[in-house]
Amino acid sequence: MHTVPPLRIRQVNQAPVQPGGDYVLYWMTAFRRVRSNFSLQRALEHCRELNKPLLILEALRTRYHWASDRLHRFVIEGMAANQQAIAAAANPGVYYFPYVEPAHGEGSGLLATLAKRAAVVVTDDFPCFFLPRLVKVAGRQLPVRLEAVDSNGIVPLRGTDHAFTMAFHFRRWLQKNLPRWLEKSEFPLADPLKRCELPTFEKLPASITKEWRPADLAKLLAPGGLQALPIDHSVLPASIHGGSAVAETVLKEFLKHRLARYADERNQPDANAASGVSPYLHFGHLSVHEMFTAAVRQEDWSLDCLAKKADGKNSGWWGTSPPLESFLDELITWREIGFNFCTHRPDDYDQYESLPEWCRKSLAKHAKDARPNLYDLDQFESAATHDPLWNAAQRQLVREGRMHNYLRMLWGKKVLEWSASPEDALQTLIHLNNKYAVDGRNPNSYSGIFWCLGRYDRPWAPERPIFGMIRYMSSENTARKIKVKNYLREYSEYSE
Ligand SMILES: Cc1cc2nc3c(=O)[nH]c(=O)nc-3n(C[C@H](O)[C@H](O)[C@H](O)COP(=O)(O)OP(=O)(O)OC[C@H]3O[C@@H](n4cnc5c(N)ncnc54)[C@H](O)[C@@H]3O)c2cc1C
The missing domain is CATH 1.10.579.10 (DNA Cyclobutane Dipyrimidine Photolyase, subunit A, domain 3)
Known part of the structure; x- marks a missing residue:
């Protein structure tokens, strides 16, 4: 059964699905989580249809702009959380392969080698930084079908047909169109790995794991563990930690203790009233769908609460308390207008x-x-x-x-x-x-x-x-x- 909305799936190349492949490969690059993730859900759809196990490759390169101890540690903490969550799911049909490039260029060839044995490859469709280029190049090189799946926002990237230039206009569009994307069928499954029966994943050949050793995450996260990597060591790790488990705690704490003060005190640096979730949203440790669900559940909210109006104003539409309304306006209007711009202006959004x-x-x-x-x-x-x-x-x-x-x-x-x-x-x-x-x-x-x-x-x-x-x-x-x-x-x- 297909459960991922077709608008969220983009076929990157014309290469065929290889029904004889050993597994379905999910190349995780932006939605670095196992919960509430349309890409993972889509990869599992293929697994069921083709009767294949799933290989999840979560990789981290060294040669991206601004690579540093700060960014690496946050991402690697996220990998450790994913490794733990997948181990806890104890599904013999799912294998997690974390890879951290030890030196510039050493990761080259890993994706292509894994893809050669795959029936189909699914990846994340993120509209910014080096990722769109990376996916485009991979599409040209891979011998199997590559699909990029969009798990960025409540509104799919292709749910709009132009770039909005004013928040007011975008909000007015949302007031007319968002209800459709808030239907349950438009949300990802909270836990796609649950009750998912797949054939057992056979080990990867040693020739692959010898050339590209799965990362020893605990070693990388130990003091001095990043020192040997060719990244900027002068940008020290941040005080916050990465990973889906931490992200969920940060969100829960915010909803329980700070949301009530959000509308009045968000602008006060001394009040600490904001959520602090943006790093987790950025690296995909947290999904906006889960955030939305958790936030509106606090107020027993349903679609019927939305006011029937489209005046573009930032109040009087959601039918929630003022703090929640203010939070949703930031999380949806302001967050998603940025995704809208990068999607429709891919060549000059940063110019x-x-x-x-x-x-x-x-x-x-x-x-x-x-x-x-x-x-x-x-x-x-x-x-x-x-x-x-x-x-x-x-x-x-x-x-x-x-x-x-x-x-x-x-x-x-x-x-x-x-x-x-x-x-x-x-x-x-x-x-x-x-x-x-x-x-x-x-x-x-x-x-x-x-x-x-x-x-x-x-x-x-x-x-x-x-x-x-x-x-x-x-x-x-x-x-x-x-x-x-x-x-x-x-x-x-x-x-x-
Ligand atoms: C110069 C400048 C640079 C910025 N750089 C970034 C950046 O690199 N990454 C980033 O995520 N945000 C950026 N913002 C937007 C905003 O400052 C942050 O999203 C927000 O401060 C993150 O903190 P929070 O998660 O506690 O936000 P909260 O107030 O708790 O809001 C929840 C979420 O809503 C979204 N949001 C909130 N405010 C905005 C906003 N003004 N614009 C867009 N989305 C918003 C974010 O996803 C945020 O995590 C920038 C703003 C300015 C003025």
């Missing part, structure tokens, strides 16, 4: 030219304005500006791999103001965000960064130096609006 024309015109008009404070990338990176609040936010990013949302906006706006040009500002923001933030390299990274330059926004009067009609923010106003005393103390240069 300056993708900004709306009014932004580029307004910034160009002010390109030659005097810049009383001017910093280069090194000064920004080492938090050496004149502004204590900006420096504190940058230190939080470098130290912890995260930054409070409200300060993230200020942080981006100030880089625009203090850079030689808006193009330079964009490069600085992309580099710092993606190098240090655990949740970086995501469609939301580009939404947030480009928002600072005007994407999804409208012109704001009065016209100002440097910014033109782009919305302006100042540290002084921010400090007046939000409480930052503890924040400043915590991230002052003396508290390293």
Whole structure:
């Protein structure tokens, strides 16, 4: 029986299914979890149809941009959690192969070698960073059918037909179209491995596991375990830990203890009222479907609670309490508009030219304005500006791999103001965000960064130096609006 909505399945190449193959291969790259995952569900559909066992390959390369101890450790912790969950399922028809490339290029050939013995390969369809290119190249090289499956959001990537340029328009579209994607049949199975009878997986030939040794995850996670890898060791592991089990705890804690304060206190750095789930969403340790289900269950919510309106406003539609409504607007409207943009603008979602024309015109008009404070990338990176609040936010990013949302906006706006040009500002923001933030390299990274330059926004009067009609923010106003005393103390240069 087919249970994955066809709109979520993309056939990447024209190669045939090989019914004589030894197994179905799930090449896990973005939805790094075994729960609530359409890709895994699709791979299991093939297993049942072809009567094959399942091989799950979760691999980690060394040569991706910004590879560091911070990102590697988070991903490897996720692998350890997957290994544990698959072992607990004790299904002889499922074999998990974690692979961490020990040196540049050593992983080359592994996918192709495993695919040669496969009946069909299923992978994750993530619309950002190097993954779309990787899947495209694999599609050309693999001798069997490659399918990319979309488990990114509540709305399938191909559920829209154009890129939305304003959150208001996207929200109005959601108010008309989202109910269809909230039906139970459009949600992934919570536990696809449960009660799944498959033929036993026969061992992989030693020639394969000798050339590409399955990763010793415990060794890699032990102190000094990442030292031999050719990645950036100066970006230290974050204080948060990766993996689906941790992610579920973080979500539960938020729903139980902080959601009630979300609408009122989300913007207060000292209040710790946000969920902290973005790193888990980014690496696929948590699914948005599970988050949504857990959040609305708290209020006995059903589809009938939705107001019958499509005015694009961010309140009065969900029919939930105000904190939950505010959370759902971030989790769905703001999160998914980024996925929508990357899907429909694959070639330029990260390029300056993708900004709306009014932004580029307004910034160009002010390109030659005097810049009383001017910093280069090194000064920004080492938090050496004149502004204590900006420096504190940058230190939080470098130290912890995260930054409070409200300060993230200020942080981006100030880089625009203090850079030689808006193009330079964009490069600085992309580099710092993606190098240090655990949740970086995501469609939301580009939404947030480009928002600072005007994407999804409208012109704001009065016209100002440097910014033109782009919305302006100042540290002084921010400090007046939000409480930052503890924040400043915590991230002052003396508290390293
Ligand atoms: C300059 C800048 C850079 C950013 N870079 C990233 C990034 O690299 N990765 C990233 O996930 N988000 C990024 N954001 C968006 C936002 O700051 C984070 O999603 C949010 O702070 C994550 O914390 P949380 O999980 O506690 O969010 P919560 O407030 O608890 O929200 C829950 C989820 O909703 C989504 N969400 C919330 N706010 C936004 C938003 N403004 N835009 C898009 N989605 C949102 C996220 O998936 C988030 O995890 C950036 C914003 C700015 C201004």
